[in-house]
Amino acid sequence: MPNRTVPDSSVPSRDLGRKNDSVLSNAAQLTIIIVGIAVALLVIVVTATWCRRTKRVEGGTLNKTANGFGYVSKHYGPGELKKKKSKGGAHLGQSNGHGPGGGPRESEDMVVLEGCRGVDKVGDLLKASAEMLGKGSVGTTFKVAMDGGDVVVVKRVREKRNGGKEMDGFLRQIGGLRHCNIVSLRAYHNSNYELLLVYDFLPKGSLHFVLHGNRGPGRTPLDWATRLKLASGSAQGLAFLHGCNKAKLFHGNLTSSNILVDQMGSACIADIGLQQLLPAPFSSNSAYKAPELMLPSSKSPRKFTQKCDVYSFGVVLMEILTGKTAGEEGEMSLVEWVRMVVQKECSTWEVLDFELLGDKEMEEEMWALLQVGLLSVSPLPKDRPTMGMVHRMIEDIRQKGVREDGAKSILDDLTSDSSPSHSESTP
Template sequence: MRLSLSPMLILPVLLLIFSIERSDSEPTQDKQALQAFFSKVPHASRVDWNSSDSVCNWVGVQCNPAKTHVHSLRLPAAGLVGPIPENTIGRLSELRVLSIHNNRLTGNLPSDFSNLTFLRALYVGRNQFSGEFPASLTQLNRLTRLDLSSNNFSGSIPFSINNLTSLNGLFLENNNFSGQIPSINAKLIDFNVSNNNLNGSIPKSLSKFPEASFSGNLQLCGGPLQPCNSSFFPSPSPSPEAVVPSTPAEVGGKKKLSKGAIIGIAVAAAVAFLLLLLCLVFCCLRRRKSGSSKAAALKGPAAGVAGARAVGIGGGGGGAGEAGTSSSKDDLTSGTGPEGGERNRLVFVNGGAYSFDLEDLLRASAEVLGKGSVGTSYKAVLEEGTTVVVKRLKDVVAGKKEFETQMEALGKCKHENVVPLRAFYFSKDEKLLVYDYMAAGSRGAGRTSLDWDNRMKIALGTARGLAYLHVTNNLVHGNIKSSNVLLHPNNDPAVSDYGLSNIFSTNTSSTNNRIAGYRAPEVVETRKPTYKSDVYSYGVLLLELLTGKSPNQASLGDDGIDLPRWVQSVVREEWTAEVFDVELMRYHNIEEEMVQLLQIAMACVSTVPDQRPSMPEALRMIEDMNRSESNTDDGIRQSSDDPSKGSDGHTPPMESRTPPSSVTP
């Protein structure tokens, strides 16, 4: 018997067949593109893509509901190494989100990224990309979030970035961009270009953002930073160009000025200029004579200066920048009335270590070393050859007596892991601190790798310095972060900027930015640091050493979680090995030590203060690691019962492990 289908039934059957085929569809071209990418780029073992499975089921891959295209690719901290090949990711024509931050990708972004016309979010921060601003990105006008932070991009920020009309978040910090910032017309909500080499004035369209968005660019000026014409020590900020007034072409809007009137105006202007110049010369001569007669000569033993370099592990680097004041050198040296002599005096603490006075300091050649969260630091080379660092503080609210009492207390701190304060100056408009010169050249986030033994040396020495401040001097540091841990040439650490929190206002924005990323949860409300909040900040520092990640970068994930929460989430998912810096994978037989230090760090960053160890207890736990290590290292590592010193009062030497000659990423 022959069956026949009615024409009315053919259409539903065909639709059913097409729907079945559609439900089992596979984005074949996108799969091939991703296979090509992973075949050429080394990656972590946990990202194991099964070619027999659907690409939509692969780790980090998300498809659209119909499974016809790949819509997002999220592979943060996936151990990706090397350049991104052309004709791979650039073929994902329907891609909406690309997140490949926290890897070791190099080179520039491929030119075929311009094909990703549907891309809305691009996160490539914390890699090792280089070259100029990727031109392919300026064609992606659907982009809303662009994160190129913590790489090695250089050159100028192109004006063509204004093509990205949908952009609301732009993160370019911790790179080597130079030149002026273009006026960006996008309706930005988040913006950061800190720690680059940018110069010139900040465009008005961007002046609404806080100074932390621009800090670390020593030649930037204008709101919200210090005005372009302010100066104290020689300032790197460019002076605004002189505005030459144009001669009015008409009088009363209709008639031009006569030739005689123009000549008269020119002669009058010249005479006025000469009179003004004579007045200025007279005032300067009189002021110089007055200042020299009141200079006080403070004598003390001359001393050499030890060199060092700033640590900046994981990029904690630069602070919030400085607004600055308009005080000049003359303001400091021309004290009038009975207080003039006092105003012109440096106070050397604990006997001092140098033989110069304020006049010598102000005559010194100087250069800006960096802008930190508590002020700006200058390297001053005096005429007799002595080199010191002068820190110009901002937002100080303490009175003279309170300030002097605090500085005398800080001057008593003597420990190999604490940067010594040498002198201070207090006046109504200026507060200065003088330290030994330490050649501050911040390494920056991810710029320079440290081996495991040097990271342990930093962890141990920093703990000793903080325990000394807590136990011996009853001082709360209040500003612990990687940029305040300085390294001597042998990588011995010394903590700086300690004990200053109580002289600043607790309501200023600089206080909020002072320890951003390191701040304990309870300090957000009380704004008063404690011994236990110091322990929390130290725990974040340990996490930096272990992960190689900065706690104050744009984001550790697409939702911007902080470093402790990110570590907790990874450990909770039993991916503990993914927490550690990939640079440490080159060293053998350190896994147990890394896990032990991670456990100490997680105890330090406990949300509840009472659950955190004290600083001496944290130090003791780290020293216990050295004790156990000494059983297999023939006693190379030492320990001590003193919470602030090693067995001989010095940081114990540590074994140097060399990486194997060949490493498979």
């Protein structure tokens, strides 16, 4: 019988196995690809959602608060931070720039100064619940509630600034100032694209609001003793700034809006040092400017001195006495109006706030404080007293007229609900 070759059944089995393995391999690869695409899409969706949640609203309009609170000035920087609502309330968002979304990276450190708690990283501020108080020529100001319960004020500076190690050293110097009549700088973050400044929060608002806010029916008159206390505290804070070291520090933009009121009803000077941080001088209201700063000149801008602060403080004293605002562009300034009335030898009450009629027996003290104000706004810097002298004169007036009637001050009725902190009616 012819030999028949018996087919090797193992051959087709191996071929079939290889075929099945190939099919399984292709299926596995397809599955991996599909899963990878799904994961990538999920990451994209999550990232986009997060970006939308944290993205700051750029541009647009934002009216300052009705009472003008919050270190505010007039020039709005690009991409200003705005109040953003979410389930957890408002938060400090991030801007367009070098960090995520444009602001500083959340992991970047804050420089923490004496008395600051709960602020170690920039992210501690960006994630906290925040309320915008105002914005202006220097930056945007927020009231921020930290996770630990502390409330601070954060100023986000956007203007081009004097930079480098000198600026950092200056910030540390300002941050080292501690006085009962100064709003303390508690922490800061300084980078090439942004500056964050963290201050104490003072819930009773500004001197501007105390003097000029709610002038309609139902307003409680601001008595003389309270006005004199605020004048003395403001003078003491500014005198401390001028004399605390040999650096010849000055404020540079003193107005009634950046004199704040603390829980005890004492005046505290705010915004210290901002003038020196910016390359070009700024002032939101020429009514507070010393005349030597406004003289036409082809040369570089005139140098600011401590005597310029004295002039600005003299304007503040006139606000305290008259109840009138300092004046706006195109109007007769408060200084011009007071000088005109005094030169006409009118009655003292032609100058003074009508709310002071209840303290008519203190007219002599009021007239004395008016003389201090007029001396402070002398046209020539050399004729103005130092702030130390101004404070001593005010204290002399105050001590001679100390009353022991125990009358309640209007400041006792001010709360964070009635007057937000850190105001500026566009200083």
